[in-house]
Amino acid sequence: MSELAPKLEQFRATFKGIAEEMRKFIVGQDEVIEGVLVAFFAGGHVLLEGVPGLGKTMLVRTLGEAVNLQFQRIQFTPDLMPADVIGTNFIMENEHGRKSFQFRQGPVFTNLLLADEINRATPKTQSALLEAMQEHHVTVAGNRHALPVPFLVLATQNPLEMEGTYPLPEAQLDRFLFKLKVQYPSAEHLHTILDRTTGATAPGIRKVLANAADVTALREVVREVPLARDIQDYAVRLVLGTHPEHAVANSLARRFVRYGASPRGAQALVLAAKIHAVLDGRYHVAKADISKAAPAALRHRIILNFEAEAEGKDSDEIVAEVLRA
Numbered sequence: 001m002s003e004l005a006p007k008l009e010q011f012r013a014t015f016k017g018i019a020e021e022m023r024k025f026i027v028g029q030d031e032v033i034e035g036v037l038v039a040f041f042a043g044g045h046v047l048l049e050g051v052p053g054l055g056k057t058m059l060v061r062t063l064g065e066a067v068n069l070q071f072q073r074i075q076f077t078p079d080l081m082p083a084d085v086i087g088t089n090f091i092m093e094n095e096h097g098r099k100s101f102q103f104r105q106g107p108v109f110t111n112l113l114l115a116d117e118i119n120r121a122t123p124k125t126q127s128a129l130l131e132a133m134q135e136h137h138v139t140v141a142g143n144r145h146a147l148p149v150p151f152l153v154l155a156t157q158n159p160l161e162m163e164g165t166y167p168l169p170e171a172q173l174d175r176f177l178f179k180l181k182v183q184y185p186s187a188e189h190l191h192t193i194l195d196r197t198t199g200a201t202a203p204g205i206r207k208v209l210a211n212a213a214d215v216t217a218l219r220e221v222v223r224e225v226p227l228a229r230d231i232q233d234y235a236v237r238l239v240l241g242t243h244p245e246h247a248v249a250n251s252l253a254r255r256f257v258r259y260g261a262s263p264r265g266a267q268a269l270v271l272a273a274k275i276h277a278v279l280d281g282r283y284h285v286a287k288a289d290i291s292k293a294a295p296a297a298l299r300h301r302i303i304l305n306f307e308a309e310a311e312g313k314d315s316d317e318i319v320a321e322v323l324r325a
Contacts, residue, residue, distance in 0.1 A: 007221045008278050014218060015041070015279060017208040021066040024203040026059050027196070028189030035180045035296050036063065036154065042271040043219055044177020045133055045153040047118075047168075047300060054182045056156045060114040065205040067215060069111035070148070076121035082128035086138040087145075103140060108132050111148050111212065115155035119165040126172060129153065133175045150215050170259070170303060177268045179300035225274040227285045235269040235290050241322040242302050252321040256308035261301035268297035295319050 015037060022033050032048070036059065039046045048056050057073060064071035074085060087106035093099050107113065108129070118126065132138050133153055137146045155176070157168075173179075185193065196203065209215060240246045243260030244253050253260070270285075272293035277285045295316060302315040 004221075004224055005283065008225070008283060011041075011218050011221050012278055012281070014208060015275075017206075018063070018066045021205050021208060022059065022062045024205065025062045025196070026055050027192045028185040029055065029059070029182060032059070032180050032182055035178050038272050038275045038293075039177045040067075040150075040152055041215075041219055041222055041275055042177060042268070043150070044268060044271070045155070045175060047173070047176040047179040048154060048156045048182055049159050049179065050156070050182030051158060051184070054184065056154075056182060057114060057116065060112055060154050062205055064112045066207065067209045068207045068211060069150070069215070071112045071114070072107040072110035073114040073116060074107050075116050076118050076125070078120060078122060080121045080125050082125050085125060085128045086132065087140060089141055101141070103143065103145060105145070108138065109145075109147060111150055111152065113151070113153045115153055117158060118155040119157045119168055121166065123166055123169065126166065126168060130172055130175065133172075148212070150212060150219070173300045174262050174264050176300060177272070178296040180296055222271070222274050222278065225277060225283065225285060227270060227274065231273075231285050231287060231290065232270065234287050235266050235273070238269065238290065238294060238322055239263075239266045239298070241325060242298060242318060248325075250321055250325045252313075253318055256304055256311075256313050257302055257318060258305040259303040261298050265298050265301045269293050272297060291323055294323055298322075 019033050019037060023030070026033055036046055040063070048059075050056060060073075061071055074080075083106065085106050086108050087104050089101040090104050091099055092102040115129065118129075128138075132147060132151070136149070136151050137144050139145070157165075237248055239261045241248050241250065241260075242253055242257060242265075243249055244255075244257045246260070249257075249260075269290050273285045273289035276289040276292050277283070280289070298319050299315045302318055304313060304315060304318075308314075
């Protein structure tokens with residue numbers, strides 16, 4: 001532990017430094033900033049839900065500048081094709097007249113990918129991201145192409161406009177480590193936003209990390225945080241508590257849940273809890289760290305039944321009840 005302590009202190013200082021730089025542009029969204037950074041260092045993707053104009057694109061751009069990584073944005077529309085996302089083969093001719101296929105990379109070949117309004121694209125195009133998000137490579141015409149390291153998808157969806165959208169399938173939702181809800185800023189935060197964005201000068205972003213290798217090193221450090229068996233058992237019971245057929249499920253889950261969280265939910269709980277413990281100045285995971293990660297890690301992995309929809313229940317209520325139980 002004596003060798004690990006300095007590394008964890010460096011991680012905490014780096015995490016707070018990046019968050020501080022992002023707050024220069026993103027006002028009143030501290031929980032979202034922390035959630036995105038936790039997922040970033042845990043190596044997981046994030047689904048951001050919120051109405052347009054709340055700074056989701058700016059959030060990803062400032063993160064890319066602060067950690068010195070490449071950033072790309074894709075505006076998902078119904079006519080977007082898989083090749084527009086991952087790339088395609090082109091016929092090229094050399095100086096001798098010989099023709100050959102050459103792969104031209106799509107915007108998915110980046111470190112930070114903003115998939116804006118992902119639920120507006122057709123299921124065929126949405127599925128083009130599945131392999132990239134899980135395997136960190138894409139396959140075109142039988143050839144595998146590795147994505148840059150690190151690779152993080154931050155996808156957004158509008159919770160209000162459901163017309164002309166294609167809801168994300170459960171298999172793709174499960175590939176997001178977190179689902180974060182971006183709330184509308186308060187009046188005080190709106191004043192701060194106006195002061196910073198309508199003046200003559202704009203704040204600059206300091207690069208906290210030098211390169212991608214620094215990100216990889218910090219991700220490995222987090223995984224070394226010890227986890228006691230009883231804390232791991234608590235995470236397991238939380239996940240099983242979302243399954244209506246399991247003995248530990250409460251009455252709310254039994255009545256309103258069709259399918260509970262997958263094993264990826266337990267992985268998300270543990271990885272996020274390790275980061276929360278370090279940020280809190282501890283070198284071991286506590287139950288409070290697991291509980292803090294539960295809403296963002298589980299809300300999109302719980303599939304509700306028709307009775308829940310009829311009565312206006314959402315997955316956050318189920319998670320809150322599981323935590324209470």
